[in-house]
Amino acid sequence: MKKRPFTIEAYKHRMVADPNYAEKTWKILEHAIHEIYNHNASGLSFEELYRNAYNMVLHKFGDKLYSGLVTTMTSHLRQISQSIESAQGEVFLEVLNRKWIDHNESLQMIRDILMYMDRTYVPSKNKTHVHELGLNLWRDVVIHSSKTRARLLDTLLDLVLRERNGEVINRGLMRNLTNMLMDLGLSVYQKDFEKHFLEISATFYCREAQKFIESCDCGDYLRKAERRLNEEMERVSHYLDPRSESEITKVVEKEMIENHMQTLVRMENSGLVNMLMDDKYEDLGRMYNLFRRVPSGLTTVKDVMTSFIRDTGKQLVMDPERLKDPVDFVQRLLDLKDKYDKVITMAFNNDKTFQNALNSAFEYFINLNARSPEFISLFVDDKLRRGLKGVGEEDVEIVLDKVMMLFRYLQEKDVFEKYYKQHLAKRLLSGKTISDEAERSLIVKLKTECGYQFTSKLEGMFTDMKTSYDMMQGFLASHGADFGDCPTLSVQVLTTGSWPTQSSPQCNLPSEILGVCEKFRAYYLGAHSGRRLSWQANMGNADLKATFGNGRKHELNVSTYQMCVLMLFNNADRLTCKEIEQATAIPMSDLKRCLQSLALVKGKNVLRKEPMSKDIAEDDAFFFNDKFTSKLFKVKIGTVVAQRETEPENIETRQRVEEDRKPQIEAAIVRVMKSRRILEHNNVIAEVTKQLQARFYPNPVVIKKRIESLIEREFLERDKVDRKMYRYLA
Secondary structure, X not given: OOOOXXXXXXXXXXXXXXXXXXXXXHHHHHHHHHHHHOOOHHHOOHHHHHHHHHHHHHOOOHHHHHHHHHHHHHHHXXXXXXXXXXXXXXXXXXXXXXXXXXXXXXHHHHHHHOHHHHHHHHHHOOOOOHHHHHHHHHHHHHHOOHHHHHHHHHHHHHHHHHHHOOOOOOHHHHHHHHHHHHHOOHHHHHHHHXXXXXXXXXXXXXXXXXXXXXXXXXXXXXXXXXXXXXXHHHHHHHHOOOOHHHHHHHHHHHHHHHHHHHHHHOOOOOOHHHHHHOOOHHXXXXXXXXXXXXXXXXXXXXXXXXXXXXXXXXXXXXXXXHHHOXXXXXXXXXXXXXXXXXXXXXXXXXXXXXXXXXXXXXXXXXXXXXXXXXXHHHHHHHHHHHOOOOOOHHHHHHHHHHHHHHHHHOOOHHHHHHHHHHHHHHHHHHOOOOOHHHHHXXXXXXXXXXXXXXXXXXXXXXXXXXXXXXXXXXXXXHHHHHOOOOOOOOOOOOOOOOOOOOOOOXXXXXXXXXXXXXXXXXXXXXXXXXXXXXXXHHHOEEEEEEEOHHHOEEEEEEEHHHHHHHHHOOOOOEEEHHHHHHHHOOOHHHHHHHHHHHHOOOOOOOEEEEOOOOOOOOOOEEEEOOOOOOOOOEEEOOOOOXXXXXXXXXXXXXXXXXXXXXXHHHHHHHHHHHHHOEEEHHHHHHHHHHHHOOOOOOOHHHHHHHHHHXXXXXXXXXXXXXXXXXXXXX
16 A cells, blocks of 8 residues: 655644733843842842743844843943942042942853843854843943043053162052953053053153153163063063063163264263273173163164274374384284184174174274284294293184284285295294194185185195205215314205295305305205205304304304304404495494394493494494303394384385285286177276175276286287277187
């Protein structure tokens, strides 16, 4: 049989609700809300109340329930607002806080009762949720009432002011009230409190900054500003919204730092310059940390510091008194560098911007003095000759590292190379160096800085010393038995291209020495064909055995020039300066220094001079001093060395440097043009300068002359249309 479909019929008669159901149910709920606000909620049945609210929504009376809630809550909040407004004095905030806490508790219970309405009716009708509704009503009825709004703001701001003036306030109460404003919405907190808080803070700190500027020195002012800044950050952490920290710190920074930056750094007797001079690292660190918080703050500090260092350095390098002692001159530069390195490390957090500014300042004033390369080389020479008193080689290494920093600032590194080569040659040939390791260490540093080409000749000097030692061993082994009573000879053979040898007049060596020299010449040329030997007497030294009055014997360590002079007195009792010059052929400038060291240095005066004076004239007479005495058997007589070149010597050195630069400039021009083929004049100047600046800064006029020379020799040609364009000729 066919099955019939099974259906459930609807009720034939709809359930008719009580016409007064909605009103009766609402009265029950309204009474419950009144009881909750009156703190009588303990006698209520929340389950029954929830069911009533549920049924009202279910039977489509949600509108009545929601509107009744708004009306009832508004009525209670008006009463609460009146009680708050009637509170007098400081009790006002306590009453407001207590009522706020009560309102939140009441709101929680009301929301529990109306939970079903909150979940179904409110979203479907786009109404405000119960909790948010309660907050909005509290804001509109209580906080924004005509009397409470202004009074709350004034009271809160007054408490902040009192705390700034040193009074103790109830921070817990303040925190509760600012949290209340935040709970009502960020816009409420910002408009009703933060905006005005920042305005009165700006006024407060503007006045305070002006008062401090007039009564404090820079260090005290910065300490007060730092304390105020810390106080505001602490205030935020205790009772303000965390987002207020950036806003209030901006106010303090602007009013106390940014608006007075120039005044602070230039403050007389206590500003940045005085802090730098007096090594006030704590104050400098505080200035750095505060100024870095404001726009252009660190730039202001850096500019003033750089200007001061430039002026200080300029005074140092241009002071005629300082130029008399090159070693002291460089030591003061190193001390100045150490001083400001320490400032940057201890106070400026190793800020690279400040380190670059310091380097720029040093580069500026070191190159103001054209003799800086010479003086730095003399300083190195002094340290590698004498070492450092009471310290080891590690400390010498530290000093050399510092010197390398000054070397980096030099724009004329080739001038330094010229002097350094001369000084190194004298140290090696005289054996007056603290250690080969220290010498080689510095050459490694120079190679790292400037490349192999810069140090190739310096390394060649060390190679020559080693080769010469091996050669002398062979010479002595083959001729040792032939010497007899002849003087012992030690020779260093110097490669002309590596050593700073100059074509000096040949000195007339004593006959006792000439024989041994000829033996060595024959040995050397026999081993090496096609070479020439030229004796450099100005670079040698000798040990002489001398007998004075009463048979006293001493061994004198002298230069070769001094030996030639002293040997003359084996056959003469009295000689004038002019006669000595004629007999030895020593240049007069060198001869005078020899005679000064032999006759005028106390304790080493193996000769006597008439008349006794520091200056030596050609007709001054010299005698052998047979009354010479010394506690030492071996007496070392140094030459009176010119610590620095005389002006004519300096000019001559400069001319040699300029001559050496010409082929380097030409080579750079050819390299540039070979790679570019066609190039405009100004671009050639720029690229050649860029290539050569590691060694020196070429003068554009000199570059132009070298271009002309290359054009004449047909390495380059001018463009026939544009005379400023050059073409490379392959």
